[in-house]
Amino acid sequence: MAATPMPGNPNLDGNPPPLPPPPGTDMTGICFRDQLWLNTYPLDRNLVFDYFALSPFYDHTCNNEQLRMNSVHPLDLSHLSKMTGIEYMLYEVVEPNLFVIRMQKRDSPEKVTPMLTYYVLDGSIYQAPQLCSVFSARIGRALYYIQKGFSTAASKLEKIGHDSESDDANDDTTATKETIDLRELKRVDHILASLQRKLQPAPPPPPFPEGYTPSQPTETEQGSETQEGTEQQQPPPVDPIIDQGPAKRTKYD
Template identity: 60%
Template sequence: MSATPLPPLMQPPAPPGADSAAALPPPPGTDMTGICFRDQLWLNTYPLDRNLVFDYFALSPFYDITCNNESLRSRQIHPLDMSQLTKMTGTEYLLTDVMEPHLFVIRKQRRENPEKSTAMLAYYILDGSIYQAPQLCNVFASRISRAMHHISKAFTAASSKLEKIGNVETESDAAASESKTQKEAIDMKELKRIDHILSSLKRRLPAAPPPPPFPEGYVPPASEQEKAPDDKLSSEALPTQVDPIIDQGPAKRPRFQ
C-alpha cells in the first residue's frame, strides 16, 4: 500500500515590490568598511587599468547608480571625463591616484559648481579587491582605543606584579623577624651559659697577686704619673717587695785606664 503524498506547504504571500527590491543591490551606505568586493571572473577577462577600472568599480555595492558618472555612461561617454563632470552638479566619482595595475584610489564627492566640490568618501582597489577607506575620525578613534587597551593591560600587569612583590616582601619580612627572634633567643642562652662558666671558674681560682714594684731608679711615664691620688695611696699602702732577679744593685763593670 503506497502512502498518500502530503500537499506542499503553503508559503506566505510576498509583500508587493519584494521581488524588485531583492533584485536590486543594497544602496551604498556611509560605513561599509567591513565589506570587500572582488570579481575574479571579470579580472580574468579584462585588464585592470585606468580605462576599465571604473567599469569594474561599478559592479561593486559601493557604486551609487544615481551619480553623474552613470549618466555619462548611459550617453556613451566615458564616466571619468572631467570636461563633462564639471558641467554637472550632484554626486560623482573621481579617479585620484593610480599605480597600475595594483592600486587605484577613487573619491566620491558632491559637486556644487564647476569650481567647488566637497569630498564625501574614498575607495581603493588593491590587486583587484575593492575596499572603502575608513574616515579620519574612525582611524583616530581606533588608534586611541587600541592605545588605551594596551595601556590598561600594562597597568593591570604592573599592579599584579606589585602585589606579588608585596606578598613576597611580607613573607620575607615575617621570616626574617622570626629568624631574628630565634637568633636572639639562642644568643641569650649562650650568654647565660658563658656567664655561668665564668662565675664558676672565678670561684675556684685564688685571688690574683699584686703587681711587682718598680725597680730602683725607674721613672714611670707621664701617663702613669697623672693617675688619681687614690691610685698612689693604694700603691703606697702596699708593702714593698724586692724581686731577687730584677733588684741586684748597679751593674759592676770593669774600668779600663
C-alpha cells in the first residue's frame, strides 16, 4: 500500500485524510510506496513511469498523460519534443534499484527548463531537495557545530580561570597559615620568657675557707686576659681545696 494516504481512504477516526500538496510544490517530507503493485509487476524502465503515475508527485495535466490517453508510451521523446508544457523525463536508470525522473517545462523542441527531480529507490518514490535547500541545510549544520565548538572552548576557558582563582585562594590560605605559625612561635617564646622570670635565681657559690685570701692578678695577667677576649666574662669560681693543693711545709736539710 502507499505510504502516503490517498484521498478517499478514511483514517481510523472516520475522517478523510488531508489531501497531499499539489505536484510541483515542496514535497520532500513525504514518500510513496505501493507494495501491492511491486509484487504484481516488475520495476524496470518500461513500467516505472506507470508506477510513478500512481504517486502524489505526478501531475495529471502533463504532456505524458496526454500521450497515455492516446495509447502512446508516455516517455516517447519523438512525441514529447513536439509539445509544449509540463513533462516528465526518465533522466537516469540503474535497474532495478534506482530510477531518476525529472520534471521540466518544454517551450520548444530545443528549449527545456528543469523544474524538479524525483527518484525511485528500491520501490520508494521521493522528491529530491533543491540545491538551495541542500546548501541551507549544510550551512546550518556547519554553523551549529561551529557554535558548539565556541561554547565548548568558552566553558573550558571558564574552568581554567576558575582553577587559577582556586590556586590564588590556596596561595592566600598558605600565606595565612604561615602567618599563624609565626604568631604561635612568638607566643611560645613569650610563655618561656615568663616562666624563666618566675624561676628562683641560682644559689651563690660556697664561701672560701677560713684564712684563705684569693690572690690578685698581676698587670701582665690582666693584659693577657684582655687580649684573649671576653669569651667568659665571669670565670668560674676556683675551688681552693682542689686547686691549692696541700699546705707548704718548711724543708729541712
